[in-house]
Amino acid sequence: CPCFYSSLKDDDSGDHDQDQGTPKDSETERTEDEDQSLSKKKMVVPAAGEHPLQYNYTFWYSRRTPGRPASTQSYEQNIKQIGSFASVEQFWRFYSHMIRPGDLTGHSDFHIFKEGIKPMWEDDANKMGGKWIIRLRKGLASRCWENLILAMLGEQFMVGEEICGAVVSVRFQEDIISIWNKTASDQSTTARIRDTLRRVLNLPPNTIMEYKTHTDSIKYVWTGKACPRTLNQAVERIMRYF
Known part of the structure; x- marks a missing residue:
């Protein structure tokens, strides 16, 4: 969809924590006022007659050139932030115009996370958590991704506020989906997420599912220079050793 790609090109989420020097007092006051105004504008609410979701969510998209070193800044x-939604109808307005994962090329990713949570390991909501990872053969990503996010938006996992978001990673030889949760040490919660994931995706009994904490991912792929910041970057780096 051309309008989808143009929105990606024009959108700048502004989530770059860079030091711009010490502003003057007047600039500080203006910045704080602007931040408050922007915060109010970003908060989406269901329109009259729409079906509200339990949480607000944000769609993100990322694409990376294979072989290029990963870093926080480059990630x-x-x-790119596509947009946020608070109702079933608002979700569908985004989703119905988005390219399906199975039609994406190269190293591309869709992320859908609760509003206010960045799809990064270091985010406060994610840093003590982990994710269930499922590798898919080509041709299955679109169906599995749709089933996963509909189950997540419909609160089918029944784990309270534990779910942070979900990611689909499109690669050349396989595709990868994952669902992230807040507390990796809560084994009963991670087990319930696993079992629900099997059910909503209708996975065969012999499907391999891997749970990995974000802390372990960071340790495993740490190079001393740059650390990959998302599931797909971790998987790519790990696969180089096989």
Whole structure:
């Protein structure tokens, strides 16, 4: 959809924590006022007659050139915020115009996270958590992704506020989906997420599912220079050792 790609090009989420020097007092006051105004504008609400979701969510998109070193700065430059929604109808307005994962090419990712949570390991909501990872053969990503996000938006996982978001990673030889939760140490919660994931995706009994904490992912792929910041970057780096 051309309008989808133009929205990605024009959108800048502004989530770059860079030091711009010490502003003057007047600039500080103006910035704080602007931040409050922007915060109010960003908060989406269901329109009259729409079906509200339990949480607000945000769609993100990222694309990276294979082989290029990953870093916090490059990742935040590559990821683009598509938009936020608070109702079933608002979700469908985005989703119905988005390209399906199975039709994407290259190293591309869709992320859908609760509003206010960045799809990064270091985010406060994510840093003590982890994710269930499922590798898919080509041709299955679109159906599995749709089933996963509809189950997440419909609160089918029944784990309170534990769910942070979900990611689909499109790769050349396989596709990868994952669902992120807040508390990796809560084994009963992670087990319930696993079992629900099997059910909503109708996975065969022999499907391999891997749970990985974000802390372990960071440790495993740490190079001393740059650390990958998302599931797909971790998987790519890990696969180089096989």
